[in-house]
Amino acid sequence: MPMASSDKPTRQTGKNRAFRQSLGHAVDGLKALYRYERNFRKHLLVGSLAIVAGVILRLTLNEWLWLTLAIFLVLIAETLNTIVEAVVDLVVGQTYHDLAKRAKDVAAGGVLLAALFAVVVGCLVMLPALSRWF
Numbered sequence: 001m002p003m004a005s006s007d008k009p010t011r012q013t014g015k016n017r018a019f020r021q022s023l024g025h026a027v028d029g030l031k032a033l034y035r036y037e038r039n040f041r042k043h044l045l046v047g048s049l050a051i052v053a054g055v056i057l058r059l060t061l062n063e064w065l066w067l068t069l070a071i072f073l074v075l076i077a078e079t080l081n082t083i084v085e086a087v088v089d090l091v092v093g094q095t096y097h098d099l100a101k102r103a104k105d106v107a108a109g110g111v112l113l114a115a116l117f118a119v120v121v122g123c124l125v126m127l128p129a130l131s132r133w134f
């Protein structure tokens, strides 16, 4: 999905000079993810619900580690997918290209792998926690 090219009104193309400036651009990246990527918002919502469930079910430290790893892996995979989509669109625009399709499909496959891992972790963590709760 093409993103707007005017996200950065400053139009900076050179290196960042300060940590605060780098951090600002990283936060802009997260805002763009949230604003333009529907799947990122969905994964963020599911991850947040899993955290609420984890608090209610009083997960152990070990369970929290696995759960947060799974949540962040999905969000990072979605970030990489968005990068690939943006770069492919930048290079080929609306033109069909087999390599563009491969790049986008592989990036989407990476998100699917991370999501499957999250489902496995969710089941392995939540089921024992649920059985402790009842």
Ligand SMILES: Nc1ncnc2c1ncn2[C@@H]1O[C@H](COP(=O)(O)OP(=O)(O)OP(=O)(O)O)[C@@H](O)[C@H]1O
Residues within 6 Å of the ligand: 001, 002, 039, 081, 085, 092, 093, 094, 095, 096, 097, 098, 100, 101, 104, 105, 108
């Ligand atoms: N330039 C292109 N050339 C060939 N195939 C393309 C091209 N652009 C997109 N596609 C195909 O269309 C699919 C959807 O591409 P699109 O850029 O719309 O992703 P998207 O729907 O935003 O993905 P996501 O669901 O991850 O947000 C890609 O996975 C790919 O198979």
